[in-house]
Amino acid sequence: MYSPSDFPPFAVTVDLVVLTVRSDALCALLVRRGEAPYRGRWALPGGFVQVTESVDAAAVRELREETGVSGLHLEQLGTYGEPRRDPRMRVVSVAYLALAPDLPVPVAGTDAAAASWVPVEEVSALAFDHARILGDGVERARAKLEYTPLGTEFCAAEFTVAELRRVYEIVWGVSLDPRNFHRKVTGVDGLLVATGETTVRDGGRPAALFRRGDASVLYPPLVRVSGV
Amino acid sequence: MYSPSDFPPFAVTVDLVVLTVRSDALCALLVRRGEAPYRGRWALPGGFVQVTESVDAAAVRELREETGVSGLHLEQLGTYGEPRRDPRMRVVSVAYLALAPDLPVPVAGTDAAAASWVPVEEVSALAFDHARILGDGVERARAKLEYTPLGTEFCAAEFTVAELRRVYEIVWGVSLDPRNFHRKVTGVDGLLVATGETTVRDGGRPAALFRRGDASVLYPPLVRVSGV
DNA sequence: AGGCTTATCGTCAGATCGACGACAACAGAC
DNA sequence: GTCTGTTGTCGTCGATCTGACGATAAGCCT
Numbered sequence: 001m002y003s004p005s006d007f008p009p010f011a012v013t014v015d016l017v018v019l020t021v022r023s024d025a026l027c028a029l030l031v032r033r034g035e036a037p038y039r040g041r042w043a044l045p046g047g048f049v050q051v052t053e054s055v056d057a058a059a060v061r062e063l064r065e066e067t068g069v070s071g072l073h074l075e076q077l078g079t080y081g082e083p084r085r086d087p088r089m090r091v092v093s094v095a096y097l098a099l100a101p102d103l104p105v106p107v108a109g110t111d112a113a114a115a116s117w118v119p120v121e122e123v124s125a126l127a128f129d130h131a132r133i134l135g136d137g138v139e140r141a142r143a144k145l146e147y148t149p150l151g152t153e154f155c156a157a158e159f160t161v162a163e164l165r166r167v168y169e170i171v172w173g174v175s176l177d178p179r180n181f182h183r184k185v186t187g188v189d190g191l192l193v194a195t196g197e198t199t200v201r202d203g204g205r206p207a208a209l210f211r212r213g214d215a216s217v218l219y220p221p222l223v224r225v226s227g228v
Numbered sequence: 229m230y231s232p233s234d235f236p237p238f239a240v241t242v243d244l245v246v247l248t249v250r251s252d253a254l255c256a257l258l259v260r261r262g263e264a265p266y267r268g269r270w271a272l273p274g275g276f277v278q279v280t281e282s283v284d285a286a287a288v289r290e291l292r293e294e295t296g297v298s299g300l301h302l303e304q305l306g307t308y309g310e311p312r313r314d315p316r317m318r319v320v321s322v323a324y325l326a327l328a329p330d331l332p333v334p335v336a337g338t339d340a341a342a343a344s345w346v347p348v349e350e351v352s353a354l355a356f357d358h359a360r361i362l363g364d365g366v367e368r369a370r371a372k373l374e375y376t377p378l379g380t381e382f383c384a385a386e387f388t389v390a391e392l393r394r395v396y397e398i399v400w401g402v403s404l405d406p407r408n409f410h411r412k413v414t415g416v417d418g419l420l421v422a423t424g425e426t427t428v429r430d431g432g433r434p435a436a437l438f439r440r441g442d443a444s445v446l447y448p449p450l451v452r453v454s455g456v
Numbered sequence: 457a458g459g460c461t462t463a464t465c466g467t468c469a470g471a472t473c474g475a476c477g478a479c480a481a482c483a484g485a486c
Numbered sequence: 487g488t489c490t491g492t493t494g495t496c497g498t499c500g501a502t503c504t505g506a507c508g509a510t511a512a513g514c515c516t
Binding site for chain 2: 009010011012049051052053054055056076078079080081082083090092094
């Protein structure tokens with residue numbers, strides 16, 4: 001059907017949309033490019049897929065290399081393959097979405113001049129088509145909060161209902177009624193597991209601490225509407 | 229950062245999961261391979277991305293070449309890039325999902341020995357990792373029926389509520405109450421546009437004909453549970 | 457102790473859901 | 487034409503869920 005000699009030459013890369021919630025804003029992990037093209041511009045972290053590794057494995061590897069973290073939820077976002085998205089050659093890029101709790105400030109990787117968390121509202125002029133990829137990632141994250149337990153990925157291993165609510169409020173850009181949110185979230189089967197512990201770190205009355213449950217879908221879902 | 233001379237050699241293909249509802253079953257469009265590897269096996273239609281076209285455009289082109297249809301809803305399903313999924317060389321494949329109304333029997337393309345609609349329940353022993361891709365496509369279709377107007381893509385341009393209901397019943401493998409389904413589906417804003425016409429093609433009392441509306445999400449969604 | 461903050465439980469009216477009854481509007485049999 | 491069978495559409499009812507919001511709990515600070 002085809003042979004190695006007649007296929008068109010492609011390079012395959014992975015790009016990572018790594019999101020976190022910190023200082024009351026949804027932030028993306030960006031690196032400042034140290035090489036041409038787009039030298040000096042902000043870009044999504046990422047890199048080449050190697051011949052011996054799967055594309056998914058390349059995403060995990062790049063995530064670890066760029067942020068030093070592993071074990072995050074990582075899912076395919078989409079594949080971007082316009083002919084001239086890289087000015088040098090034909091590059092097809094597979095984008096991944098990762099959600100992280102508030103991590104320490106990232107260290108710049110080998111081929112980046114800097115790495116930093118940037119509030120998504122303030123992002124501008126990214127390299128390549130990364131603005132579109134980031135936008136798709138943010139939209140995906142917003143949508144998945146409704147019917148998956150993805151919001152808990154933004155929290156530490158143990159968290160309070162209010163911390164989870166603040167994730168929803170910041171990612172969706174709305175404000176949610178604490179009492180109704182508490183009722184719904186504790187009513188979803190398998191979403192939260194009580195640890196029995198409480199914490200006072202948010203001030204006020206001590207709040208119960210929870211861990212992620214094993215639910216993979218939220219039923220009923222948390223709909224994105226709300227009242228003030 | 230990189231140059232054409234040192235990137236690893238990849239081939240990029242598209243694979244198409246084309247689904248339709250016909251004769252009371254959810255069917256996938258499959259081709260029988262005429263060339264090695266996997267000669268004689270059923271496989272998803274697909275082919276190489278050309279250097280001058282985008283990956284999305286390649287999917288549209290392959291869909292037209294293999295089925296003769298265009299204008300279908302086409303969305304990215306995922307990218308499959310295990311190192312040895314093709315025994316010959318490193319191939320990364322971008323899978324797309326397309327939903328079609330009941331089409332005429334497809335004609336075999338240039339490099340396929342045959343093409344045919346196969347009920348997804350009866351599919352076995354596909355080439356490459358196509359069984360997994362097909363499974364992902366079916367699952368995606370099932371899930372998207374809940375909260376998008378995708379079910380209407382399985383119907384002709386004008387359809388009755390009962391025809392849409394049968395799509396849901398067949399794709400989900402459940403049976404739905406006709407009265408509640410009618411109430412919910414006509415209550416979703418922007419999902420259906422009445423044509424004013426009626427048809428008698430399903431027997432019984434004439435049913436109102438509808439066209440797709442412009443809604444892109446279903447609110448409220450049609451949840452997958454039901455009672456007998 | 458009193459005030460402030462946040463957490464959690466409870467209440468209530470309106471919307472929604474599934475189960476199902478009732479009737480409408482056609483075709484075909486006779 | 488009437489009967490029967492089939493399918494479409496509207497309505498009703500009780501259970502459940504939702505959003506708005508009151509009330510209380512339980513810590514900290516001064």
